[in-house]
Amino acid sequence: MGLTIAVCIKPVPVTTRLDPHTGRLDRSVAHRMNSVDENAVEAALTLRESVPDSEVVAVSVAPAEFSESLRPALAMGADRAINVSAPELEGADLLGVSAALATALSGIHPDLVVFGAWSSDGYGAMLWAAVGERLGFAVASRAVDFMLEADRLTVTRQIEEGTQVVEVVLPAVLALSGEVNTPRYPSFKDVIAGKRKPIENLTMTECPVTAGTTVLSIDPAPLRTRGIVIQDDGRAHEQLIDFLALRGIV
Amino acid sequence: MSMATPPAISGSTEFPHLFSPLRVRGVELRNRLVFQPHFNGLADVHGMPTADSTAYLEERAWGGAGLLVDGSMATMYEGQMSRKYVAAWDERSVEQNRRTTDAVHSHGASIFAQLNHGGHTSLETPPPVLWAPTQMPEPSSVHTTKAMDATDLRRAVEGFAASARNLANAGYDGVELKIAHDGLLRSFASPFFNRRRDAYGGSFENRMRLPLECVAAVRENMPDEMALGIRICLHEYTPFGYELDYGLRIAEHLEASGLVDYFNCDAGSFSSFWMEIPPAAVAQGFFRPLNQALKAQSDLPVVAFGRIKDAGLAEHMLANAEADLIGMARQLIADPETPRKLLEGRANEVRACIACNDGCLHAVAQEKPIRCVQNPAAGQELLYSERLLVRASDPRSVVVVGGGPAGLKVAEIAARRGHRVSLFERDTHLGGQVKLGSRQPHHEEFAEVVHYLEAAVRRLGVEVWTGSEVDAEGVLDLEPDVVVIATGSQPNLPVSHRQSSTDPDAGAIARERGLAIGPETPGLELPCVYSTDEVLAGVALPGTDVLLVDEQGHWEAAGTAEFLAAAGHRVTVVTTRATIASELEGTNHAMFMQRVGKSQITLRPHTGLRAVEPGRALLVDAVTGEESWLVVDAVVPVSWRRSRDDLYYRLHDLLLESGSPIQLERVGDAAAARLVQTVLLEAHQMATAL
CATH class of the missing domain: 3.40.50.720 (NAD(P)-binding Rossmann-like Domain)
Incomplete structure (x- = not known):
């Protein structure tokens, strides 16, 4: 009996820009698969090879029109894809998205859930923890290497001090650390095959959203201003010291 | 292509200096971005502006520039350095120029016109005689000149006056006089070109007399609110010409007249034409010290010039008070919408000028209509403007x-x-x-x-x-x-060449059908033969001596020779043509030749490749047919590529x-x-x- 390996994909906008009115990301632009999610797909495909009859399911939570962002995962070799959407999810925060994703994942009964390290739009890098918590799965994060034997996953984690090797028993969440592998380039045949695989678009009738965050305001980064030029008339050092002293630097 | 309501192109959080308005005399500029004057070759052969001229300028106004300077307008027939210079002195130019100014104004931009008397300098089709203060050719030119007499001097001033009246009637907001990299007025100001001993030469004040008379004539012949500016060459970059200190002195003298409202910086001359419109080999922002020096001295608004394409640099220059306005010609040719994109927070969508000069300068130097590598619509906006995409x-x-x-x-x-x-x-x-x-x-x-x-x-x-x-x-x-x-495409090497192992042979079907042919020089299949693709991909060539065969004339050959020289090889470049890199644009060719002179590259024009054998190549003199062997470690043939x-x-x-x-x-x-x-x-x- 093979494993069901879910790999979580985030459709991200191709250009990152904050909408000055809502304070949220402008999602009116084209979307594509988050780039480090390619590493997650690669990891999932590698893991599939270690247990016969396993399948890889790509899962995303996004408006249905972005679900084509899952196509690269299918071209790389994922068996099928599911996208879950709900009108209430627009602008949802970590609480909302993790609840929706956990609900969607529960539907496919995964043995292992693989996440990329972060998303290139939000850089939250926390969703894997929240989903693991909601599913009640063991979580191995910041993984740089991993090996699956029977129902045990041995994971090498990157930590401040060096590396740490841990073992988790399935079902589990595996979150990668950065670009830990080289994602495969799908061949032309794989691309065609990927186009024929299904992307299931599900709409949540009961969305378990708990909105915890409201954006109050956004402000642009401070502008560069003209620096102070001190012409050296023999006393430049004194002016420099005054300048630094006034700001409590010396 | 006009729009009903001119959009406001000012006010930006990201580039606050670039998008702040500025008043120049009676003219309120909506932002600090200036489309610099240049010869665009879009007028007809009688010097009349065309619908293409109008569309070219309108496109940049729509794109959001604050000020456009409509360049290269001649003040009289004898000063029309190309027959496609707009004949500003001729009343018949007013009607189309009026269409241009109306179109530009409809987008909320301002437009000045630049007046130039070509003097001793000329392009493809010069007038029969060139005028100068003293009879001598511009050193880079074959044309000698006529030393102007009193009548000529008077007519030159009248030409500026008549042109200014026409430009005012055509609706321009200002007039800029060119005392810059070409033209009569700089030659009068120049101690090298002006050796006269009458009231128009001898002393600095005398040399400045004609330029000042022309400035005064323009001022007197246009409404008070119209601005008057000077495009000023601050440094000639020649062994015999003037340098920055003298350029600043010219500016100071002009400013003291009280007739000038702004300065537009410039440098170079026909004898250093690669500094007029410098190619990519000249660093971005290279001329900043010149702008800074004039800005430090002058109380007038100063337009910065010279290889400014990056908005961050432009904003920094304004914040740093190096200039009041930022001049861009080629960047706005490459992407007319640059200002609008910057303003709308779409800086990452800007299409950058690559300073190749292949489309713009290369075309107009031959009196052809202006084009751009990056922007297929340049000079043919009526056909290909991105605004026409449906x-x-x-x-x-x-x-x-x-x-x-x-x-x-x-x-x-x-x-x-x-x-x-x-x-x-x-x-x-x-x-x-x-x-x-x-x-x-x-x-x-x-x-x-x-x-x-x-x-x-x-x-x-x-x-x-x-x-x-x-x-x-x-x-x-x-x-x-x-x-x-x-x-x-791929380099046209034999199927049995090593190239086929990494880049599968292309064109087999076409060759079989007689639609393509393979290379016919014996020995090109040998291991010592390298394709340009291999070389540039980083394949290391054996030994020291490389023969590069240039049957292409462009950068694929010339740039690869430089690439190999930089990697430590001694490179001999041959071509059957009269010149190596014959197809390069002029400024690029000039700077290429300067670099060749300082590198391990030997040029042998009129020489072809007849055969390659291991360790040597058989060369043939293209004129006499005489054959000779050259000992080489590697051969890089650059011929036409096969599809x-x-x-x-x-x-x-x-x-x-x-x-x-x-x-x-x-x-x-x-x-x-x-x-x-x-x-x-x-x-x-x-x-x-x-």
């Missing part, structure tokens, strides 16, 4: 094979028109030959051709697959409406057999290897027809 009424599914410039351009334009586009590239990165070309010394900015296109196709949601080699049957499986083959068109022919046959309605096109080098400018125009044309 959404396809019947969006189609388009498969583009090949992610070089041609394929990317088709994908960009097709996607902008609403087609569903997928693009396949066999390499793991997009860019094709542009990637290789940008590895040549001084060609880093060439890569921006692809940076723009890649960002554009990704932004537009084009489905991009890299590392994916397409086969004909598979393309049919995709069931597209259109297939565009943009698979590029990578096998997929095209396979698909063509398959579609014919199956009676499929799929539309098949080929574009770029896959059709015929050419320079990127031509290829991008062709791709634009193809995609607008889909």
